[in-house]
Amino acid sequence: MNASTITVAQSNAFVATFELSPTGSGLLDGLCFAVKDLIDVAGWKTGCGNPSWRDSHPPAVANAVCVEQLLQAGARCVGKTVSDELAFSLLGQNHFYGTPLNPQAPDRVPGGSSSGSASAVACGLVDFALGTDTGGSMRVPASNCGIWGMRPSHGFISVAGVNPLAPTFDTVGILTQSVEVLTRVMTVLLACAPASAQEPSAIYLIPEAFALADAEVRQALTKSVQRLRDCFGERVRESSLRDLAGDETGASFSTWRDTFCAIQWAEIRSCLGAWIADAKPAFGSAIAANFELTNQLDCRRIAETTERREQYYRCLHSFLGPHDVLCMPTTPALAPHKGAAPPRTAGGSGYYPRALGLTSVAGIGRLPQVSLPVACAAGAPVGLSLLARSGQDTFLLDVARRLA
Amino acid sequence: MNASTITVAQSNAFVATFELSPTGSGLLDGLCFAVKDLIDVAGWKTGCGNPSWRDSHPPAVANAVCVEQLLQAGARCVGKTVSDELAFSLLGQNHFYGTPLNPQAPDRVPGGSSSGSASAVACGLVDFALGTDTGGSMRVPASNCGIWGMRPSHGFISVAGVNPLAPTFDTVGILTQSVEVLTRVMTVLLACAPASAQEPSAIYLIPEAFALADAEVRQALTKSVQRLRDCFGERVRESSLRDLAGDETGASFSTWRDTFCAIQWAEIRSCLGAWIADAKPAFGSAIAANFELTNQLDCRRIAETTERREQYYRCLHSFLGPHDVLCMPTTPALAPHKGAAPPRTAGGSGYYPRALGLTSVAGIGRLPQVSLPVACAAGAPVGLSLLARSGQDTFLLDVARRLA
Numbered sequence: 001m002n003a004s005t006i007t008v009a010q011s012n013a014f015v016a017t018f019e020l021s022p023t024g025s026g027l028l029d030g031l032c033f034a035v036k037d038l039i040d041v042a043g044w045k046t047g048c049g050n051p052s053w054r055d056s057h058p059p060a061v062a063n064a065v066c067v068e069q070l071l072q073a074g075a076r077c078v079g080k081t082v083s084d085e086l087a088f089s090l091l092g093q094n095h096f097y098g099t100p101l102n103p104q105a106p107d108r109v110p111g112g113s114s115s116g117s118a119s120a121v122a123c124g125l126v127d128f129a130l131g132t133d134t135g136g137s138m139r140v141p142a143s144n145c146g147i148w149g150m151r152p153s154h155g156f157i158s159v160a161g162v163n164p165l166a167p168t169f170d171t172v173g174i175l176t177q178s179v180e181v182l183t184r185v186m187t188v189l190l191a192c193a194p195a196s197a198q199e200p201s202a203i204y205l206i207p208e209a210f211a212l213a214d215a216e217v218r219q220a221l222t223k224s225v226q227r228l229r230d231c232f233g234e235r236v237r238e239s240s241l242r243d244l245a246g247d248e249t250g251a252s253f254s255t256w257r258d259t260f261c262a263i264q265w266a267e268i269r270s271c272l273g274a275w276i277a278d279a280k281p282a283f284g285s286a287i288a289a290n291f292e293l294t295n296q297l298d299c300r301r302i303a304e305t306t307e308r309r310e311q312y313y314r315c316l317h318s319f320l321g322p323h324d325v326l327c328m329p330t331t332p333a334l335a336p337h338k339g340a341a342p343p344r345t346a347g348g349s350g351y352y353p354r355a356l357g358l359t360s361v362a363g364i365g366r367l368p369q370v371s372l373p374v375a376c377a378a379g380a381p382v383g384l385s386l387l388a389r390s391g392q393d394t395f396l397l398d399v400a401r402r403l404a
Numbered sequence: 405m406n407a408s409t410i411t412v413a414q415s416n417a418f419v420a421t422f423e424l425s426p427t428g429s430g431l432l433d434g435l436c437f438a439v440k441d442l443i444d445v446a447g448w449k450t451g452c453g454n455p456s457w458r459d460s461h462p463p464a465v466a467n468a469v470c471v472e473q474l475l476q477a478g479a480r481c482v483g484k485t486v487s488d489e490l491a492f493s494l495l496g497q498n499h500f501y502g503t504p505l506n507p508q509a510p511d512r513v514p515g516g517s518s519s520g521s522a523s524a525v526a527c528g529l530v531d532f533a534l535g536t537d538t539g540g541s542m543r544v545p546a547s548n549c550g551i552w553g554m555r556p557s558h559g560f561i562s563v564a565g566v567n568p569l570a571p572t573f574d575t576v577g578i579l580t581q582s583v584e585v586l587t588r589v590m591t592v593l594l595a596c597a598p599a600s601a602q603e604p605s606a607i608y609l610i611p612e613a614f615a616l617a618d619a620e621v622r623q624a625l626t627k628s629v630q631r632l633r634d635c636f637g638e639r640v641r642e643s644s645l646r647d648l649a650g651d652e653t654g655a656s657f658s659t660w661r662d663t664f665c666a667i668q669w670a671e672i673r674s675c676l677g678a679w680i681a682d683a684k685p686a687f688g689s690a691i692a693a694n695f696e697l698t699n700q701l702d703c704r705r706i707a708e709t710t711e712r713r714e715q716y717y718r719c720l721h722s723f724l725g726p727h728d729v730l731c732m733p734t735t736p737a738l739a740p741h742k743g744a745a746p747p748r749t750a751g752g753s754g755y756y757p758r759a760l761g762l763t764s765v766a767g768i769g770r771l772p773q774v775s776l777p778v779a780c781a782a783g784a785p786v787g788l789s790l791l792a793r794s795g796q797d798t799f800l801l802d803v804a805r806r807l808a
Contacts, residue, residue, distance in 0.1 A: 023703070023704060024704065024707065026707075040674055040678075057678070058678045058679065058681060058682030059678060060674075060677070060678050061673065061677035061678050061680075061681045062670070062673035062674050062677045062678075062703075063674070063703075064674055065667070065670050065671060065674060065706060065710075068670065068703055068706045068707075069706060069707055069710060072703075072704065072706065072707040073707060154559060155558060155559040155572070155770070156714075158571070158572045158667070158671065158710075159571050159572070160568075160570060160571050160572065160670065160671030160674040160675060161671075161674030161675070164564075164568070164571075166564060167562070167563050167564050167568075167571070168559070168562050168563070168564065188707075190714065191707075191710040191711040191713065191714040191715075192714055192718070263469070263562070266466070266469050266472065266564065267469060267562065267564030267565075269465065269466035270444055270464075270466050270467070270468055270469060270564040270565030271564055271565070273464070273465035273466045274444070274461070274462045274463065274464050274465050274466075275462070276465075277462060277465045278462030299427070299466075299467075299472055299476075300427060300428065300476065302469060302472045302473060302476065303428065303430075303472075303473055303476040303477060303592075303595075306469075306473060306562075306595040307595040307596075309595065310560075310594065310595040310596055314596070366559070
């Protein structure tokens with residue numbers, strides 16, 4: 001589909017449209033943006049993609065801090081976008097609000113949970129959109145929709161006014177078609193000076209991550225990996241997953257995924273369990289199944305899992321120098337076809353477990369990650385991801401821009 | 405008062421007592437703890453020190469992740485403790501639940517908002533207690549009550565199941581009478597190996613912080629500072645506040661405090677504003693005045709303030725080596741007398757502005773901070789604080805233990 005002709009209604013990306021003028025002027029003058037409906041805009045209900053949530057909560061009285069930062073830097077806000085229910089899905093099919101359009105692959109899901117934000121950007125309806133990412137909710141839709149998506153280092157962009165899912169993984173970030181816009185917006189949100197052009201010391205391809213991906217994804221990314229080698233020569237190397245984790249337990253993505261999921265599920269129960277038990281909300285069946293999983297978590301696993309998480313974090317932090325980069329596919333497969341969405345519990349080789357394996361590295365490592373829209377396979381977009389040490393967000397953006 | 409003879413009723417520290425058995429065995433076998441009533445314990449309402457909040461929210465269905473970690477490491481939980489309303493105060497006088505006893509200075513406030521947790525520990529009713537600290541809510545009560553208190557590096561202990569106040573500053577930590585217990589509990593919560601005995605490279609006294617404190621506080625801390633010099637010799641130096649901030653704006657604690665408060669107030673409005681506008685809760689007058697302050701925030705200040713915050717953070721992170729320590733008084737004055745609590749808006753020389761000036765350094769720098777119960781003046785306890793680089797929590801604990 002030709003993005004330039006898609007209307008708001010055709011995109012099905014929005015839950016509300018409006019005009020909110022900038023409150024200041026600066027780096028973002030002239031740009032317009034949309035806000036995932038998990039993030040507060042004063043006067044509007046934050047619906048979190050679920051009507052029961054919307055109806056049982058009052059309108060926000062203040063903008064989330066990130067919205068405030070963008071308005072003050074000169075951007076105007078034009079609406080709120082569909083989220084997967086309570087942000088707990090990577091698919092982008094909302095039982096109540098439908099499936100936002102993936103304009104580059106209309107028969108495929110946009111990915112979630114920042115589905116409407118990704119769709120609004122990919123359809124050319126906004127210059128950029130705010131999303132959230134706990135376990136892949138910006139990176140996966142960015143890859144599926146053929147746009148840029150950035151998950152920042154954990155803790156560096158305010159999550160105040162953003163509905164929590166799993167606080168030690170929750171982040172706010174940006175989806176956009178332009179790496180220049182991405183850089184400007186992230187500069188505002190991270191409140192940091194733009195990176196000086198700093199040469200990367202090493203760019204580590206993670207062979208297990210490429211091996212985890214379908215052949216068509218690997219094939220589609222070949223040219224981009226070659227471009228990395230052309231740009232950075234011998235500094236492009238390989239590093240095994242085991243070396244990133246520091247011990248044998250980390251040699252398989254399944255351990256990273258299980259570590260991430262145990263903590264995520266425990267945090268989701270803490271954040272949302274009481275409301276769910278009390279309000280007995282209606283959920284779409286896929287989301288109900290996801291929440292049911294959190295009830296099956298054996299809490300006795302939390303202690304050892306937390307220890308493993310911190311061990312992997314520390315090992316990643318000492319493995320990665322300040323100017324090192326990791327590289328892997330953003331997702332292991334093309335966006336699933338609409339309606340044929342894979343079940344969450346499809347075993348280790350299914351879509352979900354493999355996708356979470358890849359996304360869990362940034363979650364556990366608190367690392368910034370950018371998904372670059374670099375390739376296509378079978379007419380569907382494929383993203384390549386670069387990751388850097390926690391806190392090195394502007395350096396990472398600079399490297400990503402050089403590959404654009 | 406003799407702590408060993410104080411009863412639960414006399415302490416007025418608890419909102420509920422119960423027995424929750426350990427779910428595992430480990431470092432904390434045999435220890436009992438209490439939980440600030442801002443933190444979820446499954447089956448109990450999380451009241452946040454305010455009856456309107458309690459009555460409008462369902463019971464928690466899951467333990468906060470931190471509670472789960474402690475139970476699994478062998479500790480048993482014996483109750484929930486009084487919090488200042490929604491954690492938005494440093495005083496410890498709750499209009500609805502009264503003032504928990506400060507056993508070492510019964511005519512003075514315990515400090516807040518982790519008032520009940522500090523009181524329960526100081527009264528000898530538990531081995532340690534969970535508290536939270538956004539702008540001083542563990543450090544101030546620790547100093548007032550003559551006990552150990554630790555605010556960890558931001559983002560390293562799960563806040564899942566903990567009611568948010570200002571998420572980019574919120575932390576979970578520990579109050580206790582024993583540095584050995586503190587070390588064991590923090591090892592469990594931080595899920596890290598105990599620090600190897602690492603010599604500090606430098607311990608920087610911050611002269612502006614000592615100058616900000618009342619003469620009796622400075623005087624009371626003289627011996628402890630001398631002990632620092634005895635222990636660490638010429639590695640004890642001075643560093644001006646300006647050097648920590650990297651520029652002239654940071655030469656005064658008032659800028660640090662204003663930077664902290666602007667972001668804290670914006671985040672408080674984001675987190676609690678909608679509920680307050682909707683539920684119209686009853687507040688004690690001091691707390692109502694605090695919330696009213698957040699409504700007066702000029703949102704146009706957020707952008708520049710966020711930039712200043714990140715600038716100070718980056719400067720602190722590069723100033724402090726991995727084995728450097730900062731040293732300052734925990735609070736600028738003795739605990740205020742009960743009933744004569746100072747108003748929040750008493751100008752720059754008042755208790756509140758000075759206290760927030762000192763506490764904002766760890767908040768802005770994401771630094772871990774330990775308050776050591778080292779001194780007394782006029783019969784009231786006085787704490788000394790050590791701070792380290794973000795992420796260096798176990799190193800900091802090790803240095804603190806050597807001074808105990």
